Amino acid sequence: MTDSNQYNDLVQQSQAAIVAAVENWTKTVQDAFASVPSTIGQFDAAESVDKIYDFTEKVLEMQRDFTKKLIANSVSAAESAQATMNDAASQFRQNS
Secondary structure, X not given: OHHHHHHHHHHHHHHHXXXXXXXXXXXXXXXXXXOOOOOHHHOOHHXXXXXXXXXXXXXXXXXXXXHHHHXXXXXXXXXXXXHHHHHXXXXXXXXX
């Protein structure tokens, strides 16, 4: 039973990581668009280029962090599943 609990915990951690990544991405997008000039008269091309690249850097950083967390959780879940399968196989052999 503890193996299934561990698996459930890993799934919940993965889901929490995904939710956090989406929330961070949404906040970054909202912050980026909040700073967009409201009229053409206020438009500064150089500043806009800087903001676009800053935004892109933030998005890429978030994607990198998300991917690392997703991979770590997937590897952990796979290892847990493998351990569960090995335990089940051992118990089957002992009972046979």
